[in-house]
Amino acid sequence: MSIRFKTLAELKRLLENKDISSYELVNETFKNISSSKTNSFITLDEEVALNKARDFDEGKVDGDLAGIPIAQKDLFCTKNLRTTCGSKILENFIPPYDATVVDNLSAAGSICVGKTNMDEFAMGSSNETSYYGTVRNPWDLERVPGGSSGGSAAAVSEGLVCAATGTDTGGSIRQPAALCGITGIKPTYGRASRWGMIAFASSLDQAGAFARNAEDCALLLNHICSHDSKDSTSISDERENYLDNINNDLKGKKIGIIKEFDISSLNREVQDSFEQSKRIFEALGASFVEVSMPNIRLSVPTYYVVAPAECSSNLSRFDGVKYGYRAKDVDNLEELYVKSRSEGFGDEVKRRILIGTYVLSAGFYDAYYKKAQQSRRMIKNDFVDAFNEVDIIMSPSSPSSAFKIGSKTEDPIEMYLEDLFTISSNLAGVPAMSIPHGFCNGLPIGLQLIGNYLEESKILNFAHQYQKNSDWHFKTPDLGESS
Amino acid sequence: MDNKTVETISYLARLKLDKDKKEKITKDLENIIDFVAELQDLNTEDIVPLSNPLEKVAPKREDSVTSKNRKEAFLSNSPESDQDYFMVPKVVE
Numbered sequence: 001m002s003i004r005f006k007t008l009a010e011l012k013r014l015l016e017n018k019d020i021s022s023y024e025l026v027n028e029t030f031k032n033i034s035s036s037k038t039n040s041f042i043t044l045d046e047e048v049a050l051n052k053a054r055d056f057d058e059g060k061v062d063g064d065l066a067g068i069p070i071a072q073k074d075l076f077c078t079k080n081l082r083t084t085c086g087s088k089i090l091e092n093f094i095p096p097y098d099a100t101v102v103d104n105l106s107a108a109g110s111i112c113v114g115k116t117n118m119d120e121f122a123m124g125s126s127n128e129t130s131y132y133g134t135v136r137n138p139w140d141l142e143r144v145p146g147g148s149s150g151g152s153a154a155a156v157s158e159g160l161v162c163a164a165t166g167t168d169t170g171g172s173i174r175q176p177a178a179l180c181g182i183t184g185i186k187p188t189y190g191r192a193s194r195w196g197m198i199a200f201a202s203s204l205d206q207a208g209a210f211a212r213n214a215e216d217c218a219l220l221l222n223h224i225c226s227h228d229s230k231d232s233t234s235i236s237d238e239r240e241n242y243l244d245n246i247n248n249d250l251k252g253k254k255i256g257i258i259k260e261f262d263i264s265s266l267n268r269e270v271q272d273s274f275e276q277s278k279r280i281f282e283a284l285g286a287s288f289v290e291v292s293m294p295n296i297r298l299s300v301p302t303y304y305v306v307a308p309a310e311c312s313s314n315l316s317r318f319d320g321v322k323y324g325y326r327a328k329d330v331d332n333l334e335e336l337y338v339k340s341r342s343e344g345f346g347d348e349v350k351r352r353i354l355i356g357t358y359v360l361s362a363g364f365y366d367a368y369y370k371k372a373q374q375s376r377r378m379i380k381n382d383f384v385d386a387f388n389e390v391d392i393i394m395s396p397s398s399p400s401s402a403f404k405i406g407s408k409t410e411d412p413i414e415m416y417l418e419d420l421f422t423i424s425s426n427l428a429g430v431p432a433m434s435i436p437h438g439f440c441n442g443l444p445i446g447l448q449l450i451g452n453y454l455e456e457s458k459i460l461n462f463a464h465q466y467q468k469n470s471d472w473h474f475k476t477p478d479l480g481e482s483s
Numbered sequence: 484m485d486n487k488t489v490e491t492i493s494y495l496a497r498l499k500l501d502k503d504k505k506e507k508i509t510k511d512l513e514n515i516i517d518f519v520a521e522l523q524d525l526n527t528e529d530i531v532p533l534s535n536p537l538e539k540v541a542p543k544r545e546d547s548v549t550s551k552n553r554k555e556a557f558l559s560n561s562p563e564s565d566q567d568y569f570m571v572p573k574v575v576e
Contacts, residue, residue, distance in 0.1 A: 096556035189536045203535045232541045301519040312496060319497075321569050326562035332572050334497075342499040350498055351508060354489070355515055357496040371522045373532030378525075380533055412511050413518050429536025 003028050004159035005476050008068060008216040011162055015056075015067045022053035022067035022111070029069045029113055032160050038136045038145070040155040042074050043082045044114035052111045064223065066109025071164040073152050074115035075122055076102050076207075077196040081112075085198045086120040086130040086148075089318050089325045089344030099196025100228045101165060101207045108223040116164060117151030120346045121315065122172055122200045124148050125418040126408065129348040134405055137180060138477040139443050143402040146176030146418075149210070153180040156210045157477060163211045163220055167197060169204045170303055171398075171422025174434035177210055178397035178446025181436045181475055183463065184210045185217045188454050189429030190235040193228030201310035202233075204303075204426040213473045214435060214463035218242035221456060237454065245457045246464045251285030253462075256390035259292045261421065267400055270445055273438030274396055277447050280469050281394075281462070289390050293382035298375045299424040300416060305359050305372035306427070311349075312356025318344065351412060376427050383428040387452040392459055395421045397434040397446030421448055431456045435463045436472040444475065484513035 003011065003025055014020045026049050033041060049069065056067035077083050077095035079102075084090045098106070106112070119129040127135040127150030135150040137143040138158035145154040149166030153176035156164050166173040168186035177184025185208050192207040199205060209220035221242045228234040255278075263271055278288060320326035320340025327339030345353070359368035386393060399420055408415045425432040430453055434446035447466075451459040467473050489509045493500055500508055554567070563570040 093560060096553060096560070190539075229542075229544065233535065233537060233539060235537070236542075298522065298525070301522050304515060305519050305522065316497075320562060321571055322557070323560035324562070330572060333574050336572055337497045338499050341497050345498070347504065347508070350500070351511055351515070353496045353498060354492050354508070354512055357492045358484075358488070358512070358516070359519075361492065361495065367523055368519065370532055371525065371527060372519070373534055374527035374530040375522055375525055377530055377533035378527075380536060411514075413514055416518075427536070 004032060005212070006162060007212045008162045008219060011068055022056040023050065025067065026050055026053040026069050026111060026113065029161060033113070036158060036160060037141055038138055038154045038158055039133050040116055040135055040151040040158065040160060041071070041114045042084055042086070042117050042132045042151070045081050045112060049111050049113045056109065061109045063107065063109030064219065065105065068110050068163070069113045069161055070105065070110045071114055071116045071152055071155050071161045072102055072112050073149050073165050073167060074118055075167050075198050076165060077198070078102055078112065078115065081115065083115065083198070084132065086118040086132060087345065087349070088131040091325060093323055097196060100193035100226065100230065101224050102196065104223045104226055105165070113161065116149070116155055119148035119150065120349050121198070121311070122148040122167060122169055123311070123348050123352055125171065125175055125415050127151065128405065128409055129346055131346060136405070137402045138479065139181065140402065142404055143443065144179070144405055146179035146398070146402065148172040150176045152210050153177055153182060153184065156180070156182050156212065158479065159476065163209065163216060165207060165224065166210050167205055167207050168426065169201050170307060170426050171419035173208045173210065174422045174432060174446065174448060175398045175418060177434040179402040179444065181444030181477070182210055183213050183217055183433065183435050183473060184208065185221065185433035185456070185460070186425070186431060187221060187225055187456050188235065188431045190233045191225045191431070191454065191456065193226060193231045193234050195228055195230040199314040201307040202314060203310060204307060206426070213467050214433070214460050215243070215246060217433070218246055218460045235454070240457050242457055242460055245461050248461045249285065250281065250462065250465050253286040254289050254390040255281060255286050256289055256291040256386050256393040258296060258393060258395055259290050260294060260296050261395050263396065266396065267440050269438065269440040270396055270400060273440070273445060274447070277437045277466070280466055284465055284469065291386040291389060291393065293386055295375065295378040295382050296424050299379055299427060300420060302372045302375045302379065302427060303423045304355070304416060305368050306376060308352040308356035309360050309369050310356070312353045312360065315349070315353055320344070348412070379424055380428040383430055392462055393450040395448045395450070397421060397448040401440040401443035401445050425450050429453070431459060433459050433463060435466060436475065437470070438472060484509060484516055
């Protein structure tokens with residue numbers, strides 16, 4: 001039986017009915033991974049995974065996700081399993097503990113098969129900054145999968161796993177989900193614990209999920225999200241069951257379209273898909289309202305002050321002393337720091353550390369960092385105002401479909417604009433997701449649904465109703481010989 | 484963004500840039516700073532800076548020991564350690 005492209009819910013049923021054993025499932029997964037051409041994984045955990053599968057088959061494990069193989073983004077610390085964050089500096093890092101998200105998913109019985117490739121320290125929108133090689137998009141191996149969670153997105157898109165974790169600091173779940181034709185969700189900032197996530201920009205980073213559809217994402221969030229006393233920004237409100245409201249009626253619901261996002265300047269196919277998606281929601285009884293968010297145009301510049309500032313601070317911990325790469329042949333401690341960092345970090349990470357150091361340095365702090373924090377509040381206020389009028393906000397997830405590997409690496413700003421539509425949700429901290437909703441140049445594109453604080457349920461409800469009335473999420477890439 | 488500025492911030496960040504990449508990185512940094520410069524013209528009078536979207540106050544907890552000493556586990560990840568210590572080049576002559 002082919003397990004490729006099966007959803008999480010389908011695999012659960014197969015296991016429950018004993019149509020397949022977890023061992024067969026996991027074994028098949030590794031077989032598929034070994035013939036894959038996308039470079040989605042950095043590290044595999046075959047022996048441990050197969051043992052866990054045996055345990056499940058012997059009735060020793062239960063839980064909502066029991067016996068299901070999933071993949072973890074290589075940014076989450078996994079106990080006794082190498083965690084590189086896509087960087088040379090952590091090439092040999094073996095965490096002595098599990099991230100809370102990893103812990104939660106294991107407690108639900110899921111089996112981690114390995115760690116997925118990503119842009120170095122999650123800094124990138126194409127996966128090209130990974131020290132472990134670029135991930136290739138399963139829809140076209142000459143193109144990027146998006147980033148930074150490109151390995152997770154490609155692995156789900158290619159049907160290697162039915163689900164994977166991701167993290168989203170400026171679009172790192174939604175943009176790759178869009179470019180790989182799958183569903184991905186970033187919850188409200190603080191809804192999932194950041195403990196054990198290797199920090200990039202702590203006030204923006206948030207864990208989330210990739211799957212083949214919104215219903216599977218809801219099931220995953222039921223375990224990914226939790227209150228965690230080990231993360232001081234963790235939200236203590238009780239977590240909902242995200243499946244409870246997924247079938248709610250959309251009659252009378254209002255969807256906001258952001259006036260300041262000029263969709264008419266985008267590719268014709270992106271515009272057409274957007275219009276068609278609007279009609280699907282209208283047929284379900286929802287209506288559209290234009291909302292003005294005048295400060296949203298400041299999102300990308302604001303982000304490229306705030307994120308590098310926090311990155312320069314967070315990445316100062318990599319000094320070659322306590323863990324990670326240490327340079328050889330150094331004469332003194334200062335040289336140890338400088339050489340280890342200079343040899344261990346890649347160019348994009350260095351660029352962002354330098355920008356962050358610059359905007360935080362004496363004489364520039366007020367002009368850049370303080371100003372960006374003020375504009376961040378203005379952007380947040382725009383969201384607060386908009387959600388007084390509408391239930392959710394809708395936009396394209398990315399300006400276009402997947403681009404050719406190497407085509408945007410020369411100009412960092414061109415790459416930064418990939419996240420034009422996604423960045424504002426991170427600055428405000430609201431939940432957002434991407435669902436497949438069409439094609440541009442023969443490659444998948446995504447529709448972004450943004451919700452108010454802690455309204456993950458609502459965007460999942462909209463997404464699920466959309467998917468019950470469309471078939472974009474059933475489309476799969478043609479894998480040629482590798483399948 | 485000139486050479487001198489790049490040298491200063493590289494020093495602060497403890498990074499040394501390769502000679503052949505320095506020019507490109509300087510140019511990139513200049514473009515990025517130009518790109519974010521539009522924020523400077525923004526009227527932000529009376530706007531309180533937002534450093535965290537939730538604006539939560541850090542929670543307090545009992546001052547009690549919550550985890551046990553796992554010295555070996557943490558030292559084992561060090562590139563160089565000696566029983567109780569992380570080893571670094573000599574700092575005192």
